Amino acid sequence: xxxxxxxxxxxxxxxxxxxxxxxxxxxxxxxxxxxxxxxxxxxxxxxxxxxxxxxxx
Numbered sequence: 530x531x532x533x534x535x536x537x538x539x540x541x542x543x544x545x546x547x548x549x550x551x552x553x554x555x556x557x558x559x560x561x562x563x564x565x566x567x568x569x570x571x572x573x574x575x576x577x578x579x580x581x582x583x584x585x586x
Contacts, residue, residue: 539552540564547568
């Protein structure tokens with residue numbers, strides 16, 4: 530599960546799903562899409578792997 534940090538609220542609805550429509554109707558949709566893409570990528574960077582891989586030497 531990802532961690533919400535301060536400032537992430539603008540990218541999420543109250544149920545935790547991502548907003549694909551910018552809150553301001555005059556905001557450039559292409560810019561918003563890129564910001565959401567980067568935000569989702571940050572979620573992935575902050576997640577810990579669910580399975581540990583152990584190497585045999």
